[in-house]
Amino acid sequence: MAEKTYDWSAIAKSPKFIELHHKKTAFLFGWWIFSLVYYFLLPIGAAYAPGLFKIQILGRVNFGYIFALSQFFVSWGLAMYYAHVANKDFDRLTRELVSELH
C-alpha cells in the first residue's frame, strides 16, 4: 500500500488542528459526562428517592416512568445534536485542514 507520509507534529501544531482538538474535546467529554450523570440519576433516584418516583403526573403515569422514558429521548436528542455539530463544525474544520495539506 503506497501511503503518503505526513509531518504529523507539524499538523498537530497547526492552528486549525488545535482549534478542532479544543472544540472536539470540550464537546465530547462535556456531553459524555452529562449523559452519564443523567443516566445514573435513574438507578440512584429509584433507590433513594422512591417518593419522587411515585408521584403520579398524568393519570396513572408517574414521575419515575416519565423520567425513565426521558432517558431515551435525551439520548436520541444528544445523538442528533452531536451529529449536527459534527457535520457542521468538526467535519468542516477537518476538511479545511486536509485540503491545506494537499
Next chain:
Amino acid sequence: MKRLLIALGCVLSLSFAAYAAEPAAAPDTKPAVAAPAPATATAPAVTPAVPPVAAAPAKAATPTTLKANPKVTIPIFLIIIGATMCVVVWSAKKTKSASDFYTAGGGITGTQNGWAIAGDYMSAASFLGISGMISLYGYDGFMYSVGWLVAYITVLLIVAEPCRNAGKYTLGDILSFRTDPKPVRAVAAISTVAVSTFYLTAQMVGAGKLMQLLIGIPYKTAIIGVGILMVGYVVFGGMTATTWVQIIKAGLLMTGTFVLSILVAIKSGFSPLQFFNDIATNQNIIDHVKLLPIYLKESAAGTATADAGQRFLEPGLFLTNPLDQISLGMALVLGTAGMPHILMRFFTVPTAQAARKSVIVAMFIIGFFYILTTLLGFGAAINVTPQAIKSVDAGGNMAAMMLAKQLGGEFSPFLGDLLLAFLCAVAFATILAVVSGLVLAASAAIAHDIYVNVIKNGHADQHEQVMAARITSFCVGAVGIAIGIAAEKQNVAHLVALAFAVASSGNLPVVVMSLFWKKFNTAGVVAGLVVGTVASIGLVMISPNMTYPEVVANNAKAAYTKLEGDIAAGKVKPEAMEKTMNTIEAKKAEEIKNRGGKSMLGLSKPLFGLKNPGILSIPLGFIAAILATLAFPSKKAEEMWDEVYVRQNTGLGMAKAVDH
C-alpha cells in the same frame, strides 16, 4: 463453492433431523428453565438456590406449557435459514482478502451498519428477558432496559469515530499503534477471546434451552444446529455474511415487536393513559403484586401502599440492591464501548462520518425496540397474566411468546400459531446473528493478532491470512458448540454480566487512554487489560453469582422451618398437606446434600456482596493502566502521539478499505 453446497446440505438435513427427533423430547416435565441471558443476569429466578416456586393460583383457562405448532414453525425456520444461506453463497464469492473477511472490505454503508450493530447487540435475552422482567416486576424491567441504550452515547462520543480512523480489524490494532505490538496484541487477543467466550457460552446455552422449550428440539441438537449455521456464516461468508444476517435479524426482530405492540395498543384503544389504567387496575396484576416478597415485606413493615396495581408501576419490586444496580449500569454504559464484536463493526464502514451515522441509526432502532418491549411486557402482564407467565417459566422469559399466541389467537387459532412461530423464528435468527458476530470477533483476535502479527510478524499474504481466519473461525465455532453442550446444566446467566464487566474494566480503559492520553504506553495497556480482566473474573468468582452449598442449605432449612411452622399453626389446608409434606422432605434432603459443601473457590459464603463487579473492577482497570504507564514511561509512545491523535481526528493515512 462445492464445500459451501455440502455445508448447506448438512444444515438442511440437520434441521429435518431435528424435526424428526422432536416427539422424543419432553421438555414439559422440566422445572423452570433457566433464562436465555442478560436480562436475568440479576434475576433471582435463575439462581439454582431458589427453588422453582409452585405456580401461583393459575386460572383454569391459562396455559401452563407453551408449544409452537411445528407445521407453521418449521417452514418459517426453513425460509429464514434458506435466505441466510443465499446471503452466505453471495458473500462467499466476494470474500477474497483479509479485509473482505474481517471488515467486508470496508464497503458497508452507515445505515446498513446501523442495522447490523442493532442486530449484533439485541440478544434474545433483551427481547425475551426484558419483556418477561417487565411482565413480572413492572417498572424495574423498564428501568433495566434504559442502560442498554444509554451505553451507545459512550460509543458515539468516545470510541466510534477514532476507532474507525485508528484501527484496521481488531482491538489489538487500535492498542498496538504506538506500543510494543507483540505483548499488546497478545494480551488484547486474550481479553477479546475471554469476553467473546463468556458471551458466546451464555448465548449458546440460552439458544439450546429456548429451542428445546419452544419447538421441542433436544438441547444438544439445537446447539449443534445453531453452531453449524454460525460456523457456516462466518467461515464462508466472513463479515459480509455476518453483517447481512445481523441486518435481516434486526429487521425481523423489529417487525415482530412492532406487530405485537400494535396488537397490545389496540386493546387500550391506542391511549397511553388508558393503557396505564389497564395495568394498574388489572386484578391479576394486583393479586400478583400482593404475593411478591418485597410487597409482603412492605406490608409487614406497614409501608405498603394499598394500591397494589399502582405499585407495579413503581420501582423496587425486583432490583432491590441499588449498589448492584449502579454497578451493572457502569458495566453496561462503559462495557458496550469495549465489546470487541461491537468495536469491530466500525471497521466495516469507509469513513468516520459513516461510523457516526451508523451509531445514530443503531441508537434509534435499539431505543425504539426497548420502548416497544415495555409495551410487550406490560401487555403480557395484562393479557396473559403474571401467574400464567410464571407457570411456564419462573423467570418470565416466555412472556412475549405467550402474548403472541394469545393476541393472535383472538383473531383465529391459526394466526396465534403463526405469530408464535414467527416470534420463535425471530428468537432463532437473533441468536444466530449475535453468536456469529462473537465468533468473528474472537477469530479475528486469534488469527489476525496472534497468528499473523505475533507468530508470523505480520508477514502473511492475503491467501494465508484468509485461510488462517477461516480455520480459526471453524475452531472457535467448534469450541463454542462443545462449551455449549458441556454447560447445559450450568447456571450461565451471570456470564453476560461478566462479559460486560470484563469489557468495561479491561478493554474500555485502555481503549480510551490509547485514544486520548499522550503518555499511555505498552506497560499501561498490558497492566490495564490484565488487572481489569482478572479483577472482574475474580470478583465474580467470589460473588453471590456462584453457588454456595452452605447458603443453599441454610435457605432450604429456612424454607422447611417456615412450612413446619405453618403446619403447626394450622395454616395449611388439608388438601395441600401432602404436597407441603413432600416439599419439606425435599428441602431436608437438599439441606443434607449441601451442608458443609464449598463453592468452586472453596468458600462457604460470598466474599464480595455484589453480583456485578463493575463498581470496583472498572476503577481498578483505570488505576492499573495509569500507574503502570507512569511507572514505565516510554519515549516512543509519546513521540508517536501527534501521529495517533492527528490520524484519529482527521482520518489521514487511514488504512484504506481495500488493501493492495
